[in-house]
Amino acid sequence: MLRVLIAEDETDLADSVAEGLRAERHVVEVAYDGASALSLAEAFSFDVILLDRDLPLLSGDSVCRALTALRHPARIIMVTAASLPGASVEGLDLGADEYITKPFGFDDLLARLRAVERRQASAALDLTWRDLSLDSAARRVTRSGRPIELAPKEFDCLRVLLASAGRVVPFSEFADRVWPVDSEPSRGAVKAVIHSLRRKLGQPDPLETQHGLGYRLGQP
Incomplete structure (x- = not known):
């Protein structure tokens, strides 16, 4: 499961792609202009x-440069x-990782997302931040x-x-990422897990x- 931002001003296309990706269990946000996307x-x-x-408002090129x-x-x-002509090369020169041309097939997009998931799976086995290692x-x-024993949801x-x-x-x-697909945990449930996680991680509080x-990790 990936968290995907769709930045597309053709609302029908954006909403259709978003619906399809959500059906594939991805978490999707949509922005219809460049300023909102950034x-x-x-x-x-x-x-x-x-x-x-x-x-509109801010071009995709400008958003890409900023990111x-x-x-x-x-x-x-x-x-x-x-x-x-040459649009794909220009996009890569701006900092994009790859490109896809309109009209594109949904299966083509899914294949690209699966490739991202495979790369993430191989890269995310070990994660570190300051003195924390996972x-x-x-x-x-x-x-x-020092080993820290965490419950499954805390981990x-x-x-x-x-x-x-x-x-x-x-x-x-x-x-979306921690609880089962068919459950809808309240904010209170999430807060309870984070509270317990913080207690076990100790001071200084990293969150x-x-x-x-x-929530986010504290800034350096």
Whole structure:
């Protein structure tokens, strides 16, 4: 499961792709203009950004440049018009990781997302932040070399936070990534797990509460 931002001003296309990706169990946000896309990307954690070049308010090119300058961890798939010669090369030069041309097949997009998932799976076995280390394969957490015993949901919430590179993880993402698909945990349930996680991790508290939004790792 990936967290995907769709930045597309063709509302029917954006909504259709979003619906299809949600049916595949991905977490999806949609922005219909470049300014909204950049704001969402700066505030929240995404694995993939499907970015159309021709966006209102702020062009896709400008969004891509800004995200590249910020070293945003998301993989950027630039959407280009097939009728524009050299558009794909320009998109890659701006910092996009790959491109897809309109009209594109949904199966083609899914194949690209599966490739992202495979790369993440191989790269995310060991996660570290400051003195915290998490071994996904062994489900083991240490802080300054000291083992910390965590309950399954506490471990999974910490893994989501560590993989989010210091960005805010909203309550909805914890619900989607940690709890079973057929359950709908309340914010209170998420808060209870985070409270217990904080207690076990000890001081100094490595987590920051973003009131009304979610949590993130504390800034250096």
